[in-house]
Amino acid sequence: MDLMEKIVSLSKRRGFIFPGSEIYGGLANSWDFGPLGVELKNNIKKEWWKRFVQSREDIVGIETALIMNPKVWEASGHLKTFSDPLADCKECRERFRADQLKNKKKCPSCGGQLTAARQFNLMFKTFIGPSEESANVAYFRPETAQGMFVNFEQVVNSTRKRLPFGIAQVGKAFRNEITPGNFIFRTREFEQMEIEYFIKKEDWEKQFEKWLKEMKQWIKHLGIATKNVEVIDIPKKELAHYSKRTVDIFYKFPFGHEELYGLAYRSDFDLKNHNQSYQDPQTGKQFVPHVIEPTWGVERTVLAVMVESYKEEKVKGETRVVMNFPNWLAPYKVAILPLSKKAPLTKLAKGIYKDLLPHFVCEYDETQSIGKRYRRQDEIGTPFCITVDFDSPKKKDVTVRDRRTMKQKRVKINKLQQYLNETL
Numbered sequence: 230m231d232l233m234e235k236i237v238s239l240s241k242r243r244g245f246i247f248p249g250s251e252i253y254g255g256l257a258n259s260w261d262f263g264p265l266g267v268e269l270k271n272n273i274k275k276e277w278w279k280r281f282v283q284s285r286e287d288i289v290g291i292e293t294a295l296i297m298n299p300k301v302w303e304a305s306g307h308l309k310t311f312s313d314p315l316a317d318c319k320e321c322r323e324r325f326r327a328d329q330l331k332n333k334k335k336c337p338s339c340g341g342q343l344t345a346a347r348q349f350n351l352m353f354k355t356f357i358g359p360s361e362e363s364a365n366v367a368y369f370r371p372e373t374a375q376g377m378f379v380n381f382e383q384v385v386n387s388t389r390k391r392l393p394f395g396i397a398q399v400g401k402a403f404r405n406e407i408t409p410g411n412f413i414f415r416t417r418e419f420e421q422m423e424i425e426y427f428i429k430k431e432d433w434e435k436q437f438e439k440w441l442k443e444m445k446q447w448i449k450h451l452g453i454a455t456k457n458v459e460v461i462d463i464p465k466k467e468l469a470h471y472s473k474r475t476v477d478i479f480y481k482f483p484f485g486h487e488e489l490y491g492l493a494y495r496s497d498f499d500l501k502n503h504n505q506s507y508q509d510p511q512t513g514k515q516f517v518p519h520v521i522e523p524t525w526g527v528e529r530t531v532l533a534v535m536v537e538s539y540k541e542e543k544v545k546g547e548t549r550v551v552m553n554f555p556n557w558l559a560p561y562k563v564a565i566l567p568l569s570k571k572a573p574l575t576k577l578a579k580g581i582y583k584d585l586l587p588h589f590v591c592e593y594d595e596t597q598s599i600g601k602r603y604r605r606q607d608e609i610g611t612p613f614c615i616t617v618d619f620d621s622p623k624k625k626d627v628t629v630r631d632r633r634t635m636k637q638k639r640v641k642i643n644k645l646q647q648y649l650n651e652t653l
């Protein structure tokens with residue numbers, strides 16, 4: 230099995246990510262997040278929000294509708310230009326992104342003849358209300374960004390923020406991708422964490438560099454090694470319709486170096502198109518601010534941290550699989566494991582579990598041998614296992630096993646919460 234297969238299999242077996250609608254034969258390239266996956270995803274989103282919104286004076290958050298007035302997409306240029314070239318095979322009917330094909334005439338699957346490429350708009354179309362008429366056409370948003378642009382003046386008026394400042398949003402985006410794939414890397418429904426950082430035009434280069442640094446620091450915070458990350462400047466002719474400069478931050482995924490995040494200088498393109506402007510409180514001058522946009526994909530973050538954290542080690546002739554997540558990312562922080570399924574050990578262990586639950590995301594597990602339970606917790610990246618053993622009821626202490634070192638330490642039960650707080 231290659232690394233991706235191992236991660237897909239572990240994800241399903243342990244409850245990180247399940248194939249979507251599986252009991253009905255699945256739905257190609259759709260994925261559901263299980264009990265562990267949703268914790269991991271929420272840890273990413275919560276940490277991002279704390280770091281970039283709540284801990285900063287210059288950024289505020291918003292949450293806008295998934296379906297916006299179609300005029301938004303007209304003004305933003307998405308209706309006209311948010312498309313990929315599509316080619317079909319005349320023999321096997323498979324569809325391809327024409328710009329990704331080496332031979333534009335021959336089908337890479339069956340060798341059949343391909344149609345000429347035509348532009349395919351990636352926005353998901355729907356209808357508002359009961360009648361499917363063209364007047365009622367609407368679109369699921371393909372990026373969260375437009376929510377920040379169309380609310381620019383409302384945010385300025387309600388918060389009295391002054392340039393430079395940012396508006397942030399975390400939420401779903403939808404794209405009718407021609408070639409989704411590579412597990413959760415490219416899907417038709419995904420989440421973005423985006424900031425529109427509004428600036429004066431003359432500051433764009435300085436702010437661009439600042440944000441690139443911020444993004445690199447975030448990647449480090451995820452536990453991702455710098456050697457696995459590459460910053461690529463997008464050539465001018467490949468820039469998105471709104472961008473004056475974009476860098477893509479690539480990660481070394483098992484299927485190749487691919488985009489993890491992006492950073493774009495969108496100039497005043499969007500605010501201008503939405504007729505939004507800003508009045509300088511000092512000079513009284515009215516103008517359209519420019520914008521730097523750092524953007525992060527949530528699912529790509531999940532995939533990158535899983536790839537980066539996955540380790541296999543030989544321990545006493547057996548393979549130990551460990552998810553070496555940084556502690557803040559781990560879905561469960563603590564597992565409570567009694568050595569026997571009987572009282573008084575279970576009673577004591579359940580008491581510890583109930584005491585810790587309000588403070589840490591914990592799991593209680595009394596099934597199987599202790600060795601198997603440790604392996605399971607290693608595989609899901611739990612930093613600490615608390616073992617309640619036969620000495621525990623008398624001595625009022627337990628062992629705490631560290632996932633990284635596998636070393637165990639005896640800790641008094643009444644000091645457990647403090648010990649975990651300090652070490653986590």
Ligand code: GAP
Nearest residue numbers: 372374414415416419489490491524525526529
């Ligand atoms: N507002 C700018 C924007 O949407 P983008 O590069 O098209 O820029 C931003 O998307 C991020 O969203 C990407 O860097 C990636 O992390 C994530 N992303 C884009 N398309 C995706 C897809 N089909 N599946 C999963 N994540 C995707």
